[in-house]
Amino acid sequence: MKIIGLLLLGLILGLAVMAAAGYFYISFGYAPVSTAAPPFPFEKKITSMALNARIKKEAPSQAALQVTDDNLLGGAQTYSKYCAVCHGLVDQPQTEISKGMFPKPPQLFSGHGVSDDPVGETYWKIENGIRLTGMPAFRQSLSETQIWQATLLLANPEKLPAAAKTILSSPAP
Ligand code: HEC
Missing domain, CATH: 1.10.760.10 (Cytochrome c-like domain)
Known part of the structure; x- marks a missing residue:
């Protein structure tokens, strides 16, 4: 039971970090928005x-x-x-x-x-x-x-x- 709780917590934290990274990537102006910028990965x-x-x-x-x-x-x-x-x-x-x-x-x-x-x-x-x-x-x-x-x-x-x-x-x- 305890293990599952820890895994769940890890998963939630991981998702939160990813969401925050995505937010900062965009809000600090790193995302390519001009037509002159190289393509985004993938x-x-x-x-x-x-x-x-x-x-x-x-x-x-x-x-x-x-x-x-x-x-x-x-x-x-x-x-x-x-x-x-x-x-x-x-x-x-x-x-x-x-x-x-x-x-x-x-x-x-x-x-x-x-x-x-x-x-x-x-x-x-x-x-x-x-x-x-x-x-x-x-x-x-x-x-x-x-x-x-x-x-x-x-x-x-x-x-x-x-x-x-x-x-x-x-x-x-
Ligand atoms: C304002 C610019 C513009 C005009 C005007 C325009 N196109 Fe396009 N067209 C594009 C761009 C940019 C792409 C590439 C889209 C992509 O990379 O997915 C494209 C893609 C295409 C494709 C797909 C090419 C491929 O390799 O798959 C076809 C077919 C096409 N256009 C036909 C037309 C036809 C026919 C007209 C006129 C009736 C037209 N286009 C007018 C900009 C334009």
Whole structure:
């Protein structure tokens, strides 16, 4: 009985010390809060675990639109207007805005594309955004068709019609 009491006391004290350490870490200004700060230990791991679990639950399993030239062109128009400022264009320098962000927005047309991701996952990210990253949710501002077109564009960078390529390689306004 006595042993259990001691163990319990130890456990409570341990928890109190941990809570106090967490409190002082934050209240004395050690937690990384600026976008320029290096990532928190395990930050990427924890956030991507939460995100992936949620996406697995909610993402549509297949695309609602076909991969056609019209849809890819529509995707390029949406992308250049709403996404390029953060995710970059083809053969254009990265914008000053995107350089200052944390986490960094992947430059989707220069080696960091999402053509390997399931389309439902990309659709989910555009529709819902990714909290605390700067990636906006577009569900209020774009139609489902526009979101699917942008998704198909990112999934099929090798199938772009010439008109879409022209839009994606024109410097941002
Ligand atoms: C204000 C900046 C900003 C804008 C505008 C923006 N994004 Fe993002 N986006 C981000 C950031 C930052 C991330 C990285 C999030 C992370 O690290 O989890 C991201 C992530 C993504 C991802 C996931 C990439 C991956 O590797 O898994 C996709 C897909 C995406 N964005 C598509 C879009 C599309 C399409 C648009 C336009 C309709 C758009 N984004 C507009 C900032 C932006």
